[in-house]
Amino acid sequence: MGLFRKKGVKATEDSGEVMVSTRELTGRPAVVFYCLCIVASVFHILTNTVWLMPEIHRNALHFAFFVPLAFMIYPFSAKSLDKKPYVDWFLAVLSIICGLYLVFFEDALHARNEQMIELDIFFAGLTLLLMLEIARRAAGKIIPLLAVFFLSYALYWGQFLSGNWNFPGVTISRVLYRMYFAPDGIFGSIATISASYVFLFVLFGSFLVKSGAGDFIIKLAISVVGRSVGGPAKMAVFSSGLMGSVSGSAVANTVSTGSITIPMMKRTGFSPKFAAAVEAAASTGGQIMPPIMGAGAFVMAQWTQISYLKIVAISFIPAILYFVSVIFFVHSRARSEGLQPTAEEDIPRFFDVLKEGWPFFIPIGVLITLMSIGYTPTFAACCAIAAIVGASWMTKNHRMGLMDIVDALALGGKNMVATAIILLCSGVVIGIVLLVSLGVKFSMLISTVAGSSLLVTIGLVGVASLILGMGLPVTASYIILATLSAPFLVNLIKLRYVMAVNPQFVESMGLSLDMISDPTAAGALFAIINTQVPTEHATIFLLAAHLLIFWYSQSANVTPPVCLAAYTAAGIAKSDPFQTGIHAFKLASGLFIIPIMFVYEPAILFLGPLWQTVLTIGIILLALFCTAVSLEGVYIRKLHPLLRIAFGGTAILLYILPELQCWIGVGIFATLTALLKYTSAFDMDEQLEESALTEAA
Structure with a gap:
């Protein structure tokens, strides 16, 4: 059960990508944690396949599994690591009760025509407090502070603002109802995504790791690019791309592949800071590499109502472009320093590697095939997990036995803890944003600064993503930024299209671009513009805006002063973290450039004839x-x-x-x-x- 970290170590959670302290579990608590992770995995598999229940009940039980697990491993502070966690165990039990209360008493609330009694208010308030506290422990201070900021705006100080930002306020009982019982709070749409798509794909990645697919990916990368100039660095890019298609996490990629590739790059002649920067830049691409692309891709599919398969298919070429751009830098640096290819004796034969590990392609094939013929991503993921076990028996050295399967179930539950907490707490932020219409207010703020300039708007989104990324994990950054800025960005893209196709249209309708700065007039302008955009184009423009925000949300991993992937790689390479971040920022320049092409040249997203895309x-x-x-x-x-x-x-x-x-x-x-x-x-x-x-x- 080697799933737990050493006592007192500053750890970086693979899913959350924030620096937090974790507690070592030993003895009976370790067994309880291990068993709860297994039960959580089995529960989510069943509720996404054969055991149907109301979504809000499943989401409440999702909360009842992962919040207690989080309280078990995340202490109140680093100073309390060595103390007996009696309070945390008590909070874990309270979390279970809070989740179960909704399951058992929601019908009684509906029977009272949504009139909350004192007990409803108590458990709703307790759930909210527990959610904010565990988010602070598992994901840092920024998410709960944002939640408190928005909550206080809705409850109190919004009434003192003037103009567009004024909000008269709501009662505490109304807010608690929206947070606890409504479909846009803690147990709302974001929790649905967490309890279905995200969890099953995290579990899918855990099964791949336990099956030995990670070792196969590293060997395959060495065999493909090891003989070229700067081979180890190119191998880091190649292997991180493949690993990213499984884990969907920049820090997880950096740790898993960097421990192998960074020493190899240093032995070849690359400086420690450049070697670490290559790994950080390449690993950042893990979040944008299909077929998993991190939790944000599932949120994107839910919000845009564009099929997950289409998002994955359209994202594949841009992701390849990003990895190729990193390879360009690597090749140029290797040539400038006169580095030699990897020694022949260190390079395995491609066909030998393929012969040993080709069965690992079967689960990926099952996943893509099932989604291609119309099955849901959740069903496809469950079948792909079963395919991993079957494929492992087609290899010589990685056959999964019963304990390997059980360990994979436990690892999936453990890996999901931080992500579940982030997504559940994001539900608080999104619920308040929707309640007070902050998305509209923020769009008006952007329109005041940028006017009708699409490029300036993109620049503002980029700056906002960097600021949010300094304290938020990637998924939370995307969720908040998309909620606030995506609608206005989509409208500007449509406006640009109409102006390109028919430059005189706006004037012919008696309209003016100056209307954008007026909320009421802007609504009328965009409503008319929308009628001129074909449905196929409108879908691509919507996807282009969300993909741009999604890509920019990754930028904090490689942008100083806070760049966790670069800092993690610097720790492995023993290089200066800030200098590593500077190099990683340069190597990852494609992360900032390619998304602009989504907006200005949507042919890259396969809008238009094939020859134009090529x-x-x-x-x-x-x-x-x-x-x-x-x-x-x-x-x-x-x-x-x-x-x-x-x-x-x-x-x-x-x-x-x-x-x-x-x-x-x-x-x-x-x-x-x-x-x-x-x-x-x-x-x-x-x-x-x-x-x-x-x-x-």
Whole structure:
């Protein structure tokens, strides 16, 4: 049952991606925790397949499983790690009672026409307090502080604000009803996503890990790219992409693959900070890599009503572009430092690795096939979990026995604890945001600052994502930012489309872009604009906005001053954390650039003819390559600063993507390539030799 961490260690939860203290469980508490994790996993499998019950009851039991588990492993503070956790056990029991109370007494509330009695108010208030406290322990202070901020706005100080931000206030009983019994509170839609899609895919990842798929992925990556220049770093990118398709967590990827790839990169000749930055940047892509993409993708599917399969299918190419952009940086750095490929004796033969581990592709195939033919993601995930067990018996060294299956069930429950707490507490924030219409108010704030400028709006979303990401886990950051900014961003994308197709439309309807700053007028403007957007385009624009926010929510993993994936990698590499973060930010530049293409060139999301999508992808790849060349300063040979600037300008021309600028950029790239290959102009090596001779003389 080796599922527990050492006492007093500052740990980073794989799902939550926040630095928190965890308690070592030994003896009877460890057995109880282990058994509860198994029961939780079995319960969620059954309630998502054959055991049907009202969603709010299942969500309340979801709370009754994971909040007690969280109280068992997350102490009040780091100082209380060594103290007997009697209070925490008491709070765990209270949490169970709070979840069960809703299950047994909800019908009585409906029989009273939703009139809450004192006991209802007591348990609703207690549940809210327990939720805020365990969120503080498991996910840091920011989420509960946000919840308290919004709650206090709705209950009290909103009435003292003027203008658009004024809110007259609601009673405490009304708020508690919305938080406890209504479908948009703690046990609402976000809890539904947590108790179904998210949990089953976390469990799916746990089964893959226990089956030995992680070892197979590492070996496969070494066999594919080990012989190329900078092979270990490229292997880190490759393996992190594959692992990310399973775990959907940047920090989990960094820990699992980085412990192998970072030492290999250092032995090859990469500096510790660059090796750590490569792993952090590559692991950040785990959250955007299909088929799992982290918990946020399931929230996205629920909110947009776009099928999860479609989101996964459309996200695949952009995710590949991101990983390729990281490889461009790695290759340039390896060339600049004259690094050699991995030693031949350290590289396993590709076909030997494939022969040993090919059965691990079967569960992924089952998952994708079932979703493709119309089955729900939950059913597909359950079948894929069963397929993992069957596939393991087709390998020689990783056959899962009964105890392996039980351990996988326990690991799935344990890995879900932090994610469940984050999502349940996010329900508090979302419930209040909906209650007081903060999404509309925030959209109006953006419109006041950005006006009708789509690029400025994207910039504001990016800044907001960085600020939120400093204290929030990725999933919570996406949920809050999407709630507040997605509707306005979608409307601006539609407006841009209509203005491109029919530039005179707004004026012909007697409208003006200045109307955007007025809430009432903006509503009328966007309502008319929506009638001019075809349904297929509207769906892609909605998805483009949410994907942009989803990608930007990952940026905090690699953006100083708070970048957990980079700091985690720096700990493995024994490098300076801040310097590692700076390098990771540069290597992950595609994370900031590619989402803009979702909005400005939706052909990348397969909107339009296939030839246009292929051409767009090719141009973006070339632009990403020019970006890496400009920042790293190596292409064919070391580049003169003027040539680095020229490649940077070429990248900008390519990113713009209208036909004329695009082909001008291609022409400049071809010219610069010929100049470097066939002439000695701007040769940095020759200039360095002349400088050395001059100094010697």
